Amino acid sequence: MISRPLKPISGVAAPLPGSNIDTDVIMPKQFLKTINRENLANGAFHDLRFDEAGKPRPDFVLNQSGYDQTVILVTGPNFGCGSSREHAVWGLMQLGIRAIIGSGYGGIFFDNAMKNGLLLVTLDEADVAVLLRTISNPATAQIDIDLGAQEIIGRDGFARRFQMNPYQKDLLQSGQDHIDRTLDALGDIKAFQLDRLTQFPWLTFNADAGTAPSL
Amino acid sequence: MSPPESRPTTLYQKLSHQNTVKQIDAEHVLLYIDLHILNEYTSPQAFSGIRSAGRSVFCPEAALAIVDHVNPTRDTAVDDMQDKQAAEQIRYLTKNCAEFGIEMFGLGDPRRGIEHVVAPEQGFIQPGMVVACGDSHTTTYGAFGALGFGIGTSDVEHVLCTQTVVYKLLKNMKVEISGKLSAGATSKDLIMAVIAEVGAAGAVGQAIEFGGEAIKNLSMAGRMTLCNMAMECGARAALIAPDQKTLDYLKGRPRSPSQKTFQRASNYWRSLASDAGAEFDRVVMIDASDVPPLVTFGTSPDQSVAIDARIPDPSSARTQKERDSLISALAYMDLTPGTLMTDIRVDHVFIGSCTNSRLEDLRDVARVVNGRRVADGVRALIVPGSQEVKRRAEAEGLAKTFTDAGFEWRHSGCSMCLAMNDDVLPPGARCASSTNRNFEGRQGRGARTHLMSPAMAAAAAINGKLTDIRRLGAVR
Numbered sequence: 022m023i024s025r026p027l028k029p030i031s032g033v034a035a036p037l038p039g040s041n042i043d044t045d046v047i048m049p050k051q052f053l054k055t056i057n058r059e060n061l062a063n064g065a066f067h068d069l070r071f072d073e074a075g076k077p078r079p080d081f082v083l084n085q086s087g088y089d090q091t092v093i094l095v096t097g098p099n100f101g102c103g104s105s106r107e108h109a110v111w112g113l114m115q116l117g118i119r120a121i122i123g124s125g126y127g128g129i130f131f132d133n134a135m136k137n138g139l140l141l142v143t144l145d146e147a148d149v150a151v152l153l154r155t156i157s158n159p160a161t162a163q164i165d166i167d168l169g170a171q172e173i174i175g176r177d178g179f180a181r182r183f184q185m186n187p188y189q190k191d192l193l194q195s196g197q198d199h200i201d202r203t204l205d206a207l208g209d210i211k212a213f214q215l216d217r218l219t220q221f222p223w224l225t226f227n228a229d230a231g232t233a234p235s236l
Numbered sequence: 237m238s239p240p241e242s243r244p245t246t247l248y249q250k251l252s253h254q255n256t257v258k259q260i261d262a263e264h265v266l267l268y269i270d271l272h273i274l275n276e277y278t279s280p281q282a283f284s285g286i287r288s289a290g291r292s293v294f295c296p297e298a299a300l301a302i303v304d305h306v307n308p309t310r311d312t313a314v315d316d317m318q319d320k321q322a323a324e325q326i327r328y329l330t331k332n333c334a335e336f337g338i339e340m341f342g343l344g345d346p347r348r349g350i351e352h353v354v355a356p357e358q359g360f361i362q363p364g365m366v367v368a369c370g371d372s373h374t375t376t377y378g379a380f381g382a383l384g385f386g387i388g389t390s391d392v393e394h395v396l397c398t399q400t401v402v403y404k405l406l407k408n409m410k411v412e413i414s415g416k417l418s419a420g421a422t423s424k425d426l427i428m429a430v431i432a433e434v435g436a437a438g439a440v441g442q443a444i445e446f447g448g449e450a451i452k453n454l455s456m457a458g459r460m461t462l463c464n465m466a467m468e469c470g471a472r473a474a475l476i477a478p479d480q481k482t483l484d485y486l487k488g489r490p491r492s493p494s495q496k497t498f499q500r501a502s503n504y505w506r507s508l509a510s511d512a513g514a515e516f517d518r519v520v521m522i523d524a525s526d527v528p529p530l531v532t533f534g535t536s537p538d539q540s541v542a543i544d545a546r547i548p549d550p551s552s553a554r555t556q557k558e559r560d561s562l563i564s565a566l567a568y569m570d571l572t573p574g575t576l577m578t579d580i581r582v583d584h585v586f587i588g589s590c591t592n593s594r595l596e597d598l599r600d601v602a603r604v605v606n607g608r609r610v611a612d613g614v615r616a617l618i619v620p621g622s623q624e625v626k627r628r629a630e631a632e633g634l635a636k637t638f639t640d641a642g643f644e645w646r647h648s649g650c651s652m653c654l655a656m657n658d659d660v661l662p663p664g665a666r667c668a669s670s671t672n673r674n675f676e677g678r679q680g681r682g683a684r685t686h687l688m689s690p691a692m693a694a695a696a697a698i699n700g701k702l703t704d705i706r707r708l709g710a711v712r
Contacts, residue, residue: 038560039564040437040536040557040560041436041536043536043673045654045676045677046676046677050678053656054277054306054324054325054656055321056284056324057281057284058281068676068677073663097557098437098557099437099440102437102440103673103675104372104654104673105370105371105386106277107278107389107390125440127470128404128441128472129372129387129388129472130388132387132388132390133389133390136391186261186263186264188261188264188402198289199394199402200291200394203266203394203397203402204397204398207294209257209258210257210268210294213257214295214399217255217268221364221504223493223494223497224270224362
């Protein structure tokens with residue numbers, strides 16, 4: 022998909038300290054039956070945000086005063102585990118979330134986020150715990166993330182550097198289309214494919230189609 | 237590219253290296269995809285993206301599309317899609333496959349079913365392949381010594397356009413399972429034990445290779461269950477080195493290599509194994525004979541205990557985080573610490589999913605069900621993994637055993653595992669399920685899921701409560 026260069030991220034961060042918040046919870050099944058990427062903001066954390074009657078649940082952080090303009094989530098371990106549904110990332114972004122800070126993420130969710138320009142920052146669990154305390158008060162929940170310097174600045178003197186893979190950082194900063202970048206290597210891919218199918222001819226697609234018995 | 241000669245390498249390293257088109261940086265490679273499997277719910281936006289960018293599908297012959305997530309499974313409903321959104325997803329996949337020249341097993345195709353059941357069944361999955369699919373349980377294919385992994389929709393588009401993914405190399409984890417399974421325990425219990433041992437995030441960033449006596453003794457179906465659910469401890473890949481069982485399974489399947497090339501392929505397949513002395517970043521040892529039938533009590537697949545145990549007390553948790561997780565899980569599940577698992581009543585039973593819906597699973601279920609009745613007040617569904625499994629189960633008489641006992645017998649599909657079709661649990665329902673995820677709301681908003689083996693789910697259907705299969709008799 023076409024992405025855009027990542028702009029500086031600055032705004033209110035909301036705490037979601039639970040472990041293993043899965044993509045079923047981030048984007049429940051009833052929002053997956055679509056053939057486009059739109060209108061998913063309502064689905065993000067739907068069952069946590071709304072009760073059965075569709076009323077906002079006051080116990081959910083994003084419904085609480087001071088967190089209604091949240092742009093950053095600070096999360097517990099293994100956020101985004103489970104299903105591969107990219108709808109989870111689309112929905113979070115449509116809800117206004119631009120970055121997530123946590124101690125670890127589900128692998129597919131991480132890839133999906135990076136492809137869409139949703140910045141996922143990984144910090145040590147101890148640092149996340151400090152940050153969670155700081156932002157538990159909306160008055161000190163403002164965070165600035167500088168991708169160039171790989172630095173997070175919170176309130177109460179919170180400042181941490183974070184690690185970022187250079188290839189992914191470059192993709193986020195340049196906003197270059199992922200597929201365009203790979204298509205630059207199309208010659209290499211074609212050569213590789215030819216070699217592979219020569220060495221392992223049975224991998225040739227449908228080489229034997231029609232010759233084998235049906236089950 | 238050839239691997240460094242000097243160092244012994246793992247099977248995962250061999251497979252990822254073998255399909256590396258080029259190195260991108262220290263962590264990433266451009267990885268060639270031998271087979272791309274598509275479904276109706278994670279592919280539509282990828283095809284739309286291709287159209288809007290004016291691109292084409294690079295190698296449509298290397299893709300296979302299967303409808304499985306949204307289709308109804310009731311007899312009357314399959315041809316009459318009341319769900320217009322689901323019908324639109326199927327219509328769009330059909331159009332995309334026709335337009336781009338991709339083979340598709342649609343609802344009218346006798347080969348259709350759950351993608352991770354159908355692809356192996358038809359012989360598409362072969363050792364040494366790299367397979368990508370927009371579904372997290374693509375790890376299933378590791379049962380064949382194929383590197384299978386789930387991808388999101390952006391990567392589905394990327395694979396369609398380039399036949400590659402930008403791939404982050406994983407670390408190597410070995411799970412060595414020695415000993416023999418005890419009576420009543422299955423491969424489902426083995427993988428649930430692994431998940432409980434390493435935790436829901438314990439294998440994030442890792443490829444698990446399963447080995448040991450217990451793995452050798454597993455059937456291909458059992459191995460598929462194991463690799464399928466390795467995803468639930470975060471593993472992005474799971475592998476079992478091919479052996480004679482693998483070769484026997486592949487022989488004569490519609491898309492397996494023909495007789496002409498089978499021997500040559502077999503020689504290569506037999507060579508696929510980790511070298512002696514290959515280094516793993518982590519090794520986990522489990523004795524299969526110690527693994528009892530397990531049941532989850534919480535909302536994460538790592539929250540399981542033996543069926544004859546009690547609900548754990550959060551106050552005995554080792555860390556505050558674990559305590560918080562347990563408290564929130566038990567609140568959602570409406571369970572009290574100290575309750576015997578076998579005292580938990582269920583009102584629904586679901587037997588199906590890419591984890592456990594193969595013929596062997598259904599035979600296990602039939603052994604439990606034979607001559608018994610589903611308990612009053614329990615609604616029990618069996619959804620076979622494919623139409624082929626359905627036909628065979630009917631031919632063997634299994635289906636009659638099920639319907640005689642009061643089970644609903646359905647057409648194939650993902651169905652109530654993730655409840656994207658109309659097989660949805662009502663709020664407050666409690667379900668014994670042979671599936672892979674007990675997440676909050678997974679099978680229906682406010683519904684509660686207990687994961688277990690198919691035989692254990694069948695036993696729960698008979699007794700109307702979670703049941704120790706070892707006390708029911710008729711254990712294989």
